Structure formats: structure tokens, C-alpha cells
Amino acid sequence: MPYLQQLAWVNTQAYADQSRDTRVAEWARFSASHPDPTAPETWVGFAVEPRRMLFWEGAEDAASRRAEYVRDAGRWLHRVLPG
Structure with missing residues (x-):
């Protein structure tokens, strides 16, 4: 599963406030129950091509x-x- 997609779904203020052990457990639980998550509807993509x-x-x-x-x-x- 793409790390950034899971991060977008899981990484809330409530999640950040938890202990490391709790965050690791919740991360694993989400990963197991969402093996192929879709991108959140709020995602917007930009292609940056520096010159x-x-x-x-x-x-x-x-x-x-x-x-x-x-x-x-x-x-x-x-x-x-x-x-």
C-alpha cells in the first residue's frame, strides 16, 4: 500500500497525540483492513517542472x-x- 495514501487517511491530530506504540498498532490495523486504499477526495495533484x-x-x-x-x-x- 502506498505510504502517502495511508498517511492521508490516518495522520490526524488525534492520531499524532497518541503514544508511539498506539500509533504503530493503529497504523498496522489500518493497513491490514485497507490493503489498497483510494486517495482521499480532498487530494489535489500538481506536476512541478522546475526550469x-x-x-x-x-x-x-x-x-x-x-x-x-x-x-x-x-x-x-x-x-x-x-x-
């Missing part, structure tokens, strides 16, 4: 810099930029 990502790298003993990744023709191009 550019930028990461900052800092250090106390050197100047910061950034790492840029740009999607181009099915591959990622990488370059380092000043911080």
Missing part, C-alpha cells in the same frame, strides 16, 4: 556563493555565481 533552481552557500570564513541550475534540452546546466 531553474538557485542555492545559496554561506560560510563564516569565506565569501558566500550561489549555485545555479538551469534546465536546457533535457539536461541541467550548472554554474557558480557570487553570493
Whole structure:
């Protein structure tokens, strides 16, 4: 069974408030009684296709810099930029 589908059904505030042993037991009970659960009706899906990502790298003993990744023709191009 997909972990995220079960998580969506089981992981409520009441569930989170329980002890670990109780949560493990309830997780197993739900899994056994719902071997192939459907996705909850509230689920919405999105496909995210990043074209550019930028990461900052800092250090106390050197100047910061950034790492840029740009999607181009099915591959990622990488370059380092000043911080």
C-alpha cells in the first residue's frame, strides 16, 4: 500500500497525540483492513517542472556563493555565481 495514501487517511491530530506504540498498532490495523486504499477526495495533484533552481552557500570564513541550475534540452546546466 502506498505510504502517502495511508498517511492521508490516518495522520490526524488525534492520531499524532497518541503514544508511539498506539500509533504503530493503529497504523498496522489500518493497513491490514485497507490493503489498497483510494486517495482521499480532498487530494489535489500538481506536476512541478522546475526550469531553474538557485542555492545559496554561506560560510563564516569565506565569501558566500550561489549555485545555479538551469534546465536546457533535457539536461541541467550548472554554474557558480557570487553570493
